[in-house]
Amino acid sequence: MSANPRHNGDDPLLAELAEAQDAARAVPESMRVAARAAFAWRTVDEELELLVLAHDSALAAGPAGVRDVPSDGPRALTFQGAALSVEIEVGADVMGQLVPPQPGRVTLSGTREVLAETAADALGCFRLPRPEGGPVRLVCRTDDAAVTTGWIRL
Amino acid sequence: MLGDDDVARLVAAASHGDQGAWNAIVDRYLPLVYSVTRAYRLSRSDAEDVNQTVWLRLVEHLDQLREPRALPRWILTTAQHECSRLTKAGRREQPVDPQTDRALGGAVDDDVVEADLLRAERQQSLRDGLAQLRPADRRLLLLLTEDPPRSYREISALTGMPVGSIGPTRARCLERLRDTPAVRALLAGESPAAHTGGDRDERQPTPQRR
Numbered sequence: 001m002s003a004n005p006r007h008n009g010d011d012p013l014l015a016e017l018a019e020a021q022d023a024a025r026a027v028p029e030s031m032r033v034a035a036r037a038a039f040a041w042r043t044v045d046e047e048l049e050l051l052v053l054a055h056d057s058a059l060a061a062g063p064a065g066v067r068d069v070p071s072d073g074p075r076a077l078t079f080q081g082a083a084l085s086v087e088i089e090v091g092a093d094v095m096g097q098l099v100p101p102q103p104g105r106v107t108l109s110g111t112r113e114v115l116a117e118t119a120a121d122a123l124g125c126f127r128l129p130r131p132e133g134g135p136v137r138l139v140c141r142t143d144d145a146a147v148t149t150g151w152i153r154l
Numbered sequence: 155m156l157g158d159d160d161v162a163r164l165v166a167a168a169s170h171g172d173q174g175a176w177n178a179i180v181d182r183y184l185p186l187v188y189s190v191t192r193a194y195r196l197s198r199s200d201a202e203d204v205n206q207t208v209w210l211r212l213v214e215h216l217d218q219l220r221e222p223r224a225l226p227r228w229i230l231t232t233a234q235h236e237c238s239r240l241t242k243a244g245r246r247e248q249p250v251d252p253q254t255d256r257a258l259g260g261a262v263d264d265d266v267v268e269a270d271l272l273r274a275e276r277q278q279s280l281r282d283g284l285a286q287l288r289p290a291d292r293r294l295l296l297l298l299t300e301d302p303p304r305s306y307r308e309i310s311a312l313t314g315m316p317v318g319s320i321g322p323t324r325a326r327c328l329e330r331l332r333d334t335p336a337v338r339a340l341l342a343g344e345s346p347a348a349h350t351g352g353d354r355d356e357r358q359p360t361p362q363r364r
Contacts, residue, residue, distance in 0.1 A: 010328050017284065017331075018299035020277035024185040028198075031205045035184055038209035039168070039176040042216070050214060058239045111206065133199065135207040151210035153203060153236065 041111070041151075048139060048148040051079035051086060077152070079138075084145035086138060090130060090154045096138070098124030104142035110134055130154060165222035180209065182285070183226060186278045187233045193270035194237035204236040226278060234271070275340075282336035291327040298324060 055078040074091035088096035098104055101124035108116040108128045115136065120126040128138075135151040161182075167175035187208050191201035211232055219225065284292055297309050310317045331337055 010325055013328055013331070014295070014298060014324075016276065017280050017295060018301065020280040020284075021296070021299055022301065023189055023274075023277050024281060027184050027188040031188060031202060032180065032184055034202065034206045035180040035187075035209040036173075036177050038206065038213050039173055041210060042171065042213050059235055111210070134203045135210050150214050151207055153207050153239075 045139070045148060048146050049081050049084075051081045051147050051149050053150060053152070054078045054080040054085075075154075079147075079149045081145065081147045084140065084142060084147050086140055086147070086149065088138070088154075092130060094128040094130050094154060096120075096126050096128070098126075098140060098142065100124070102142050102144075104140055107139045108136055109139060110136050161225060162222040165216060165219055165225065169216040176213075179212075179225075182281075183229050183278070185281065186226060186229055186274060189274035189277065190230060190233040190237055190271065193267050193274055194241055195267075196237060196240060200240055204233060204240070207236055208233050226282070230275065230278075279336045279340035280331075283331050283334035283340075286334040286336055287327070287330060291330055294320075294323060295327050295331065 055076070057073075057076040074089045074095075076089050077087070079086045079088075084102075085099040086096060087099060088094055094108070096106065098106075098120050101122070102120070103122050103124070104120040106118050106120055106126045106128065107114055108131060110131065111134065115131050116128045118126050118128055120140070120142075131154055133153070135153055137149045137151050139148045140146075161179075164175040164179050168179060184205075187205050188201070191204050196204065208229060212229065215228070219228065284295060287295070294309070294313065294315075297304060297312060304312075306317045306320045309315070309320055313320075315323060332341065
């Protein structure tokens with residue numbers, strides 16, 4: 001009846017309960033601090049429209065995760081908004097385009113600082129350095145729209 | 155300690171700006187995120203990056219979580235996506251053994267990862283189940299799982315329960331733990347980590363204004 005035979009006996013269940021408590025105690029405090037601090041971003045830049053991640057080639061292979069076949073080529077992402085969308089390809093650099101094509105300013109930000117800023121040309125095209133490691137987001141401003149992607153690691 | 159309804163209340167309170175409610179959500183599910191990063195054998199700095207990303211994403215999604223009880227699954231799947239992408243990116247840069255098509259050195263064995271992920275889910279369900287017990291039951295089970303283990307005599311002194319009734323009470327507490335919604339869902343195979351969903355479940359057809 002049980003998916004896990006360890007839950008049928010009292011001693012194995014109690015042992016696994018102890019392991020579950022140990023696992024909770026093993027979490028580094030720095031992670032707790034970072035997780036709690038994330039809440040400070042809740043109301044930052046409320047005037048920006050949050051774009052929806054409509055496509056991520058890194059996730060397109062399937063939700064199972066570990067068994068996915070790595071896809072070749074640069075990772076492609078599409079962030080969709082009501083009036084302005086952003087498409088990027090992440091290779092050695094981040095190559096992107098505002099859709100519909102239009103000029104604007106694009107800012108790449110980490111949680112601590114602005115990492116890079118650039119102009120999108122008349123066709124909406126821009127290039128940014130690829131960030132290392134931590135979560136970032138792209139904030140794009142045009143004459144008509146001000147949008148941000150969600151937090152993402154590129 | 156919190157039950158399911160409390161999770162729904164916490165999500166509602168956090169989305170109205172209550173930092174205390176957010177901290178309680180973090181305290182409850184942080185071990186799940188950490189266990190997922192351990193399952194994928196991430197380095198400490200990669201694990202920190204994934205952890206921060208998961209919680210920042212949850213802050214963005216708080217207002218859109220239509221079913222707060224799906225929160226553990228959302229957290230688990232989001233963490234898995236981030237970890238598995240890191241692992242895949244790492245593999246591309248690692249030398250691969252042509253015989254086995256596996257990365258040489260430091261390779262993560264998929265079966266080992268899967269087993270560790272299942273363990274992480276089970277442990278979260280047990281912690282959730284523990285939170286859903288009434289306080290007296292929870293206290294006894296916590297005393298019984300301390301490291302180093304306490305003697306029944308010590309537990310008797312701490313709880314006022316006669317030594318002779320600790321064994322039978324332990325059995326009843328464990329039965330009630332099996333009967334909590336969290337552990338029942340686990341035993342029925344409806345673990346928080348059915349390998350679908352995650353933040354894709356929360357994708358909205360139209361953009362949301364924050």
